[in-house]
Amino acid sequence: MNKHMRSFLNTAGALALSLSVVTGPALAFEPDKPVEFVIMAGQGGGADKMARLIQSIIEKENLASRPLIPVNKPGGSGAEALTYMNSVSDPDHTVMVTLNSFFTTPLRQPGLGVDIMKFAPVGRMAEDTFLLWVHKDEGIKTFDEFVTAAKDRGREWVMGGTGKAAEDEIITDYLNNNYGLEIKYVPYKGGGEVAKQLAGRQITSSVNNPSEALGFYQSGDLIPLVAFTAERLPLFPEVPTLNEVGGNFVYSMQRAVVGPPGMSKEALAYYTDLFKKAYDTADWQTYKTKQSLMGNFMAGDDLSQYWSEQRVRHEAILKASGAIK
Amino acid sequence: MDILFALMDGIVVAMQPTNLGLAIAGVLVGLFVGAMPGLGSVNGVAILLPFTFVIQEFTGSATSPMIFLAAIYYGAMYGGAISSITLGIPGASTAVATTFDGRPMALAGRADRALVIAALASFVGGTISNILFTAFAPPLASVALKFGDPEIFALMLLAFATFIGLGGDDIPKTIFSICFGLVLASVGFDIVSGEPRLVFFDISGFSHGIRFLVLAIGVYGIGEMMWTMMSSQSHSAMSYVKITRQGLIAACREFASAWRGTAIGSFLGFFVGLLPAAGATPGSLMAYGVAKLTARDPKSFGKGNPDGISAPESANNAASTGAMLPMMTLGIPGSPTTAVLLAGMVIWGLQPGPLLFSSQPDFVWPLIGSFYISNVVAVLVNLAFIPVFVWMLRMPFTILAPVIFVLSLIGTFAAYQDMFDVWLMVLFGFGALLLRKLDYPLAPAVLAIVLGPIAEPKLRQSLLFSDGDFSIFFTRPIAGPITIVALILILLPIVKFALAHIRPAKR
Known part of the structure; x- marks a missing residue:
């Protein structure tokens, strides 16, 4: 991003800020610069599309005083993004879109020194299906x-x-x-x-x-x-679940937004509120239906609880397949 | 005939005032991001994607925002050549090959010619590929589907084979340069095993790999600038270029004489763009390689040969149209920029895929129409601004050199906002100067860092298929012939070189 663009966006952000002071209730935390929106995958994939859509919704509906700037960090099945988030210099101005590699990569590579339970549970936007x-x-x-x-x-x-x-x-x-x-x-x-x-x-x-x-x-x-879902998908009503044909396996992928370890409570509250608003927009709901995304919004302790269950489950899965000891 | 009518309707929609205005605005933005070192079409399109939501709200259709973004993509292909030629820093990764001959031409006081050739070649490349796109989109999509991993690897091998022709006569030094580029390309996380490789001293900056643009700006911005300062060429950079009508006519004539480069670039660029995972940068580099390999006077390449400008410039425009094809008909981006465009289409509520042409003709045909319009707008705007670009060259080198230095620093930072990249870029600049003094060709290293990351996963995926058996590259109907031609091309100069050194060549 060049300087021109940045100062333009800043001015636009400042304008939006002055408007929101008049119209909305003041929150304890407001970003004072553009927020880095890390994507744990490459351009054009499901996570990338979702991040760019949310960025567009937030700008269109004027939900935030400062813009989100998407940055792709696809290396090593999320290892690049996770290590980046672990040591980010400004934890209150960085959030990340995650996949299930959020659970598996730290399990497979303990050397990365990433503890996902220390990440800030901003909000789960959907669960993707297989x-x-x-x-x-x-x-x-x-x-x-x-x-x-x-x-x-x-x-x-x-x-x-x-x-x-x-x-x-x-x-x-x-x-x-x-x-x-x-x-x-x-x-x-x-x-x-x-x-x-x-x-x-x-x-x-x-x-x-x-x-x-x-x-x-x-x-x-x-x-x-x-x-591989618990119930048949609305978009594919004629397709049975694996459990219906005699299997016993349900698997889904979280499409969640997380904050880095060390994000302040006030900032976490701000981002949870921001992404909840984005979740409730008609644009996001339409996208969710069209792309056959499931799951409701989840944040805070519920999301942390979900993570710890998912981590235990993935550890068992990876051990069973021999990917980890 | 149906296609012609559909296209005509599409052009009419694309000419509506709002759409035409958006195409012009897009081309201008594209020229700017393309010409600014470090910023390319990807950045331009990604930054303005949220804005397209507003356009869609305003016009009520997904066509207008897409026309705007596609125009940025085209504009950037034209813009990249401007800084490659006038400053010697590639404006975008797609224009690196344009510096090879564009810069020497500018230093020889013929910057106006180089710019005219670049603009016209871009136009011809863009238009030829638009026609191919319009006429053959569905059958070409099925060709793209036939290209599996072994086929793409064979094609990459062919590209490496043309490298050997890129480095001049010193084969060992060329091979060293390729290997150096490949080692740089393997830094970072490995896609197949997910393990980090060559992350020196655990510096996190290495974990995302060494970016191509960091090497290219280091080599061509910093390295070349210092080389120019040290050699006597810096005096000629001050040469006064005046734009006259005669000069322009002569430039057009020179463009016409470089038709071979344009033809190679247009068709090869389009074809490479079609293949998922390739895109305009490899397209332009391969076109340059092939133009040089098949030229009657390959030695004049790198010294200001017009074919060396027309090939990569027509190729990058042709490839950008080519890359639209798999994006629209298969939903697979052929380049980083089309990946963002694809995300945009989904956001606007469209489903790219085999049915897009039949289910969304109101979207598809005006968009294709706008490709033609954007190309016309871009070439006109570009030609009109050439005097301004040439004016930059009239600055004395004592002013121009610091400007290039600062632009290289800013451009590297702007691309990924990472200071580590900036230091690495400066380091590469000094390294490049040293290698240049020792007479090592650097273009092969730059090519290797572009193609390495495409070729490597394809090689390993193919070998996963065959359980490690290399015969997979010879037994498949498309991959086989390509592999054999590539191996012949690689071995031929090596055999020649060996023979020449065993017994001196006869006169």
Whole structure:
């Protein structure tokens, strides 16, 4: 961002501030400079789209006195972003959009020295869901047919996914361990690229989020077989959950905003309020429905509680698959 | 014919006052962010994305904000050449290849010619790729789908093969330079295993990897500037360039004579842009490499050859159109900028994918129409401003050098807001000067740091598929031939070099 732009945004921010003093109730904390909005993933993925949408909503609805500036830190399945947040110089002017790598990466790499329970629980905006996808030319219509076909082909069956030992590989490991399969897992940079690889039949299946595969689902190229959710998804009413077809596995991904360790109580209250307002806007609710995002807003102790449960669960999952000792 | 009618309708919508105004505004913003070192189309598009919400509110359609952002993308492709030529600092990563010949031409007192060639080549590249886009979008999308990991790796190998031709005659020094670039490219977190690599002294700045722009600005901003100061060339930088009608006509003629570079750039750039994960920077660098490799006088490249400007400049514009194709038809961004555009489309409520063309014609065709309009606007604005850009060159080098130095520092910081990058950039600048004094070619290192991060994951993903068997690169119908051609290109000069050293070449 150049200086021009920054001073322009500052002036715009100052104007907005003077307005909000007149109209809104004064909060104990107000940012006095633009807020850095760290994205734990690369450009164009689910987390990135969500962060840029929230940034746009906050500017459009004039919810904040200072703008959010998105910064992508995709390195090492979130390791780059987590270590950055751990030592950030101004914890009251930095927030981050997280994925489940928020749980898995610190478990896999204890050397990073990241304790997620020290992060500030700003707000969970949604939970993303997972489905099992195959190409229509595979001729597979049900989960049972998938299991039979994957068993037949052994190591020839390739699952594409995002990142190493992250969400997609966790689901793949579950399928391999519980159905006697030998699916090969190949990691890619983003969910969109995985969907494209499947549409071009470079890989055999994927466990994309709905938003990543939606375009190819609508064109009929990709077919969802099961959802890894507790209930059927409103966008895919004909697709059974894994539990309905005899499995016992529910897996979702948090789309949450967190603050760095050391964020002040006042700042935390401010950001929770800000993101709750963004959550309640019509734009966010429409986006949530269209992208098949689930889950309600969650913040504070509830969110911390959720994190500690998720961490225990992921530790068990990673241990079972042998990713950690 | 249907396509022609749809396009005509689209152009009419794109010419409506609001949309035309947005296209002009977008081109101006793009020229600015493109010309400012460190800022590129990604920054411009990302910064203004929230603003497009307001445009959408105002016009009630998703087309207008998209026209605005696409115009920024195009404008930046034109703008990048300006600072590459006049100051020798690449304005954006997409314009690095333009410095190779643009800067020497400017130093020889022909900056006006270089700028005209760059603008016209950009226009031709953009327009040719627009026509290809309009006519063949759906079949080309299925071609892009056929390119799996082994195919993309084979293509990257081919690009590396053209490097060998980039470094002049000294093959060992070229190979050293490539390897140096590849080592720099491997710093940071590894995508396949997730482990940190070469994070020296645990400095957190290394964990995000060494950014291409940091190396490029260091080498071309700081390194070249000091080299110019130390050599006698600094006197010629003061040479007085006057814009005359005759001069412009001569420049146009020179552009026409550089048609080969334009043709290579337009088609190769478009094709590389089509492939997900590539984008305009590799497109322009590969076009430069191929233009040089196939030239009758490869030795004149790097010394102000017009083909060396027209190839990368037509390629970066062609690639930016090419990258729109997978974004719109497959929902896969072909470049960092289209990734942000893709996020924008989803935010405005559109679903990119195979059905976009049939389900959203009211969005698609005016947008394609605006590509044509933006290109016309951009070339006109650019040509009109050339006297202003040339005026910058009239500054004595004693003033220009500190300006370049300051712009390099600011530009590096502006790109990622990280002071570590600034120090690294200065370090690279001095390193580049040293290597230059020892006669090492630096362009191959810059190319390696761009293509390395694309090639490496593709190599490893391919080998995961084949359980470590390299035959996967030879047995697949598309990857096989490309790999073989690349290997021949790599081995040929090495064999020649070895032969020449075993027994002196006959006269």
